Amino acid sequence: MKRGLSNSASDGVSFTPLVVLELVEDTKEEAVTWLLEKIRDKQENGGAELLVGRLRKDSWGDDGGNPNVFVVGASRDRLLSGAEDVGLVKESNDGSMRGFTFVNRNNFKDFKGDSDEFLSVAECQYIIKHELDTLRAKEENSVPGYAKVKLYPGKSILRRLLSKGILVQVFPLHDKEELKKLSHSWYGKLRLKYQPLDEIRRYFGESLALYFGFLEYFTFALVPMALIGVPYYLFAWEDYDKYVLLALFNLVWSTVVLEVWKRCCASLAYRWGTLCRKKAFEEPRPGFHGVLGYNPVTGRQEPTFSSLRRQLRVYLVSVPFVLLCLCGSLYVMMIYFSMEEWALRLHEEEQSVWSSAGLFVPSIIYAIVIEVLNRLYRYAAEFLTEWENHRLESSYQNHLILKVLVFNFLNCFASLFYIAFVLHDMKLLRQSLATLLITSQILNQMVEAFLPFWLQKRRNTKVQKQVRRAPVELPWTEQVKLEVDMSTYLGTFDDYLELFLQFGYVSLFSCVFPLAAVLAVLNNFTEMYSDALKMCQVFKRPFSEPAANMGVWQLAFETMSVIAVITNCALIGMSPQVKSCFPDSETQLILIVVAAEPHTGEVEEVQEDSSYPPSFEPARHFTHHRQRSSFLEHVLLAFKFILAFVIPDIPKEIQLKLARLEFESMEALKKKKMQDTKKLEKQDN
Amino acid sequence: MKRGLSNSASDGVSFTPLVVLELVEDTKEEAVTWLLEKIRDKQENGGAELLVGRLRKDSWGDDGGNPNVFVVGASRDRLLSGAEDVGLVKESNDGSMRGFTFVNRNNFKDFKGDSDEFLSVAECQYIIKHELDTLRAKEENSVPGYAKVKLYPGKSILRRLLSKGILVQVFPLHDKEELKKLSHSWYGKLRLKYQPLDEIRRYFGESLALYFGFLEYFTFALVPMALIGVPYYLFAWEDYDKYVLLALFNLVWSTVVLEVWKRCCASLAYRWGTLCRKKAFEEPRPGFHGVLGYNPVTGRQEPTFSSLRRQLRVYLVSVPFVLLCLCGSLYVMMIYFSMEEWALRLHEEEQSVWSSAGLFVPSIIYAIVIEVLNRLYRYAAEFLTEWENHRLESSYQNHLILKVLVFNFLNCFASLFYIAFVLHDMKLLRQSLATLLITSQILNQMVEAFLPFWLQKRRNTKVQKQVRRAPVELPWTEQVKLEVDMSTYLGTFDDYLELFLQFGYVSLFSCVFPLAAVLAVLNNFTEMYSDALKMCQVFKRPFSEPAANMGVWQLAFETMSVIAVITNCALIGMSPQVKSCFPDSETQLILIVVAAEPHTGEVEEVQEDSSYPPSFEPARHFTHHRQRSSFLEHVLLAFKFILAFVIPDIPKEIQLKLARLEFESMEALKKKKMQDTKKLEKQDN
Secondary structure (H helix, E strand, O other): OOOOOOEEOOOOOEEOOOEEEEEOOOOOHHHHHHHHHHHHOOHHHOOOOOEEEEOOHHHHOOOOOOOOEEEEEOOHHHHHHHHHHOOOEEEEOOOOEEEOOOOOHHHEOOOOOOOOOOOOHHHHHHHHHHHHHOOEOOOOOEEOOEEEEEOOOOOEHHHHHHHOOOEEEEEEOOOHHHHHHHHHHHHHOOOOOOOOHHHHHHHHOHHHHHHHHHHHHHHHHHHHHHHHHHHHHHOOOOOHHHHHHHHHHHHHHHHHHHHHHHHHHHHHHHHOOOOOOOOOOOOOOOOOOOEEEEOOOOOOEEEEOOHHHHHHHHHHHHHHHHHHHHHHHHHHHHHHHHHHHHHHHHHHHHOOHHHHHHOOHHHHHHHHHHHHHHHHHHHHHHHHHHHHOOOOHHHHHHHHHHHHHHHHHHHHHHHHHHHHHHHOOHHHHHHHHHHHHHHHHHHHHHHHHHHHHHHHHHHHHHHHHHHHOOOOOOHHHHHHHHHHOOEOOOOOHHHHHHHHHHHHHHHHOOOOOOOHHHHHHHHHHHHHHHHHHHHHHHEOOOOOOOOOOOOHHHHHHHHHHHHHHHHHHHHHHHOOOOOOOOOOOHHHHHHHHHOHHHHHHHHHHHHHOOOOOHHHHHHHHHHHHHHHHHHHHHHHHHHHHHHHHHOOOOOHHHHHHHHHHHHHHHHHHHHHHHHHHHHHHHHHO | OOOOOOEEOOOOOEEOOOEEEEEOOOOOHHHHHHHHHHHHOOHHHOOOOOEEEEOOHHHHOOOOOOOOEEEEEOOHHHHHHHHHHOOOEEEEOOOOEEEOOOOOHHHEOOOOOOOOOOOOHHHHHHHHHHHHHOOEOOOOOEEOOEEEEEOOOOOEHHHHHHHOOOEEEEEEOOOHHHHHHHHHHHHHOOOOOOOOHHHHHHHHOHHHHHHHHHHHHHHHHHHHHHHHHHHHHHOOOOOHHHHHHHHHHHHHHHHHHHHHHHHHHHHHHHHOOOOOOOOOOOOOOOOOOOEEEEOOOOOOEEEEOOHHHHHHHHHHHHHHHHHHHHHHHHHHHHHHHHHHHHHHHHHHHHOOHHHHHHOOHHHHHHHHHHHHHHHHHHHHHHHHHHHHOOOOHHHHHHHHHHHHHHHHHHHHHHHHHHHHHHHOOHHHHHHHHHHHHHHHHHHHHHHHHHHHHHHHHHHHHHHHHHHHOOOOOOHHHHHHHHHHOOEOOOOOHHHHHHHHHHHHHHHHOOOOOOOHHHHHHHHHHHHHHHHHHHHHHHEOOOOOOOOOOOOHHHHHHHHHHHHHHHHHHHHHHHOOOOOOOOOOOHHHHHHHHHOHHHHHHHHHHHHHOOOOOHHHHHHHHHHHHHHHHHHHHHHHHHHHHHHHHHOOOOOHHHHHHHHHHHHHHHHHHHHHHHHHHHHHHHHHO
């Protein structure tokens, strides 16, 4: 907008291009005309009232290229009225956040009538996307020129075109100038500072800004954990009390961190206007299919699919399939361990260079197999979730995330659980944990950022060469051509998954390998930079997605922290370093006071059986400890839940503001009612 | 309303009396006049626009009685406009539930213009109470005649009068005719049938109807539990597998029952219009005091109290006090057990009649002490919660319920826990459980229903004698006089508490005493009758309270069911009947397959230590079992949470209806916006 890139497209219309539409190369011209007509038509006639222009064919250079690339823009007033349609929430002049309305536009802060500062480019693009998505068929039965691509009244045209492969992609354009500013303040200077979350949000939208906010928050939250871990690692503190202290700290830490994040998140979401934003009615996702019927809520015509059938698919096919995959993954793990054992035996027998090299073979094979399985499973999960035929994009996402999460969790941590609770080999556990954590971190950074960056660089130079040969050099047409071929950012899923697994490495076995937090902190500092680089340089700009929280990931992290309490308590309970169990330290004293009953009971029970020789003593202690750690676990979990319950999810200040908004709307309603009644009375008289 | 009791009060006004206001006998006449003026004044002038009349003094008979008893009523239109103020939700002509508005009153089902069927008497009384409560001071600084009873603009007059003791009570009148019908269909015929929940709701309001709904639901839900418990009791099945099966059943049962109740509750609340009812802004409770300031939400003048100070009071005084009380209760329990032991020893030494009678002394003393402690604690809890100075009635209630709940839980179950996990005496546990359950049930029924019933009967005859001597016999003035002296129903707290403790008896140690469910079922059938009797005959009619669910009690029951899983698993784990631990049955086989890892680990760990003689075997089994039961616990708890997560809280059908309502209001908003924009465009042209 501000960059003043207003430029004439091939058909002479002059506007700022915001969003790119790419149709397949051989799209029939009548369909193109029809679509453009629809996009340009007035809203009263069911159009989107947007501006659209075709990219000039000659600007592609000699080798042609797709002639069906269009850029879409909109007039300022259209964008403002669209802002009301999508339910944008903006700061009003009295400092509170209110749903934007075109009528009251002058009551909003930063609205100066003629300036474009009010709506960010990302918001404009989001509005255009929303308007394009809600472009609905009226009386057409099919797309002109494509008799097979059926339409019915109310069907979203773009979604149908997309699902039928006529529309290749819709994406927003980067804003070179703003991007430059953003990347400068984001990762331009290599020094420690907070991320410019508000600017990220302005450019990429709330969902991504929240991810970066969480990444930063989580990294800082790991610092105390890392600091506490260092002495444990350096001095190899391995006695019971110190373990319990560490577990206790870990528990309080993870609970408080997740609760405080909720509050931070609410503050951010309030500032960004997504917290009190009313959710619009969710349309069926593009891939949803079924018999044409009437939606019971809207009364509109749309595909219907019995929810019983979906549930049958979920519980009778998907759940068993996932369980089978989990068992398969466990089986592979068992094979790995027996291969490991076999390699070790071979090495012990032969003691040759070959056999010692062979020691690494099982690990390498296992790592490759895991990677392959993860990918195969991901495809299977996507296929299955697609087949489950969810009506809403959100429930599709939730089902997919859950499937992938469970499998990834098992793949990453099953071997660690096996080593910890079956092999009881703490040394091996520590070693495996370190290896897994470090390799996964390095691999991730490579695959995620540097590889695509390098690929993109190569592609860019290729396209630039092409463009240079073109006769007319329009800066934004060049930009469109560059961006059409950039890879698409698939959402925050993989980024969150990575953090989730890292959280697992840090918290699940924190007693055994307290150094994990240090590694995680180091990794996250570079991760912030590489993720920023990736977003700014490698991918197409993603559409801004309004989000008020992490959604299902909050639940995932909280579940992980519960599992962490259980595993840590189990580790403490079976720790072989536990030598004495009578109150010889303060921590234990406290614990035994609390846990007096089961402790006494245990002693009595054992002592009743007088046939045990004195050598039984150690086992008795062992039993004590197990029982105490089980009791400890219950106390810790109860404490955790109480803590989570006591910390309010939304900061007081914001609660007040929200309550104030609600109160005002109630008062307004009351006033209106009074007026209505008066009017009625007048009519009666 | 329908009973046509319209009658002229002393000052000649003719209307149906609905609510009674009782001021203290020596209220200054100027205050009375002022109050009546306020109640009668038009709404525009800040009045309540209600009808009010004083009870004639001569109707009290010779011995006088309070001259300051007033009855309040309202015109039909005033009630309808009040129904909108309180946000009543009614079924509209198209079958959906909508917030009632006076303007659209003809769109509602059952609204026939001239009939009173539309609003139930309970609703009318609720509306009048709401209008009285929101009667606010304007420019008065104090109540006329009482310079010390300060007022400020916006202060609720009735609340101030109540908190200063000038207003004795406000209560709704019974409706003899409807009550007769209700009691006939409720408990008139002694045969098994569903309770008339809709009629109860119509007469007593949603909160009470939900309690009776839950009581009935819970009783029926206990039946399968009771049926399964009988063979366990009869055949004394005490082996591991059957215990596990029972525990598993118990777990699934309690989870499903509580989840399904949520759904039933939602259905009922939808039908009664409380599910989609918008909560009005909550006013500060009468007892709330503080420096006069401005409410940050409403901007109105009201007392303010720093939430930090309140939290300090809660965490630094209340929480330690409650913990101290809990410890005190535990200490009393320990004294009881040592007295018990001492009495037993004495009896063994002396073997006299006196000593055998002395065996009962500790139990009797303990029971009395517990009862006294419970009462003392209740007062202390009320005092403390009052002192914490909560702004809202709801948060006051929650804090009070939590305090009382924790203490009652410990008092009731601590001795059972002690017997189970310290004394390991399953026989004693069963015996104590049975004794406690039966005595508490009998005592409750006595204290709760029959005693007040008898007292009320005595009082009634006394008043009737008085009335008969009166010169003029007005049926409803007589009724008012009868009801002024009836005891006040203090809400569903004690009733829910009783059910909660019963749920504890049934589920916590269900493995040990499966017969508890049978006793509970038998008790609840009589409980339904006695509670109904109590509500209809003993107490003043309570104001109807809108409620969409059980509130904090749902959480309490769910917490109890989690604790039940833990205790049952612990009981199984330490059960001395567990003799074999290798896979000799199908249940175990499954469990061991699941629990393979820790099981194997345990064996290895023990076997590594080769110094143990063979006699160690039993202890090893014992350890196995403990560990397996701990693993079982985790699996069961995980299963429980997944189950609770998978069952949707609101039935699909109602979800759809709610979504439809929301969608419609969104569409209406959109339409309004379009109109506004068009208007604006016209103005611009």
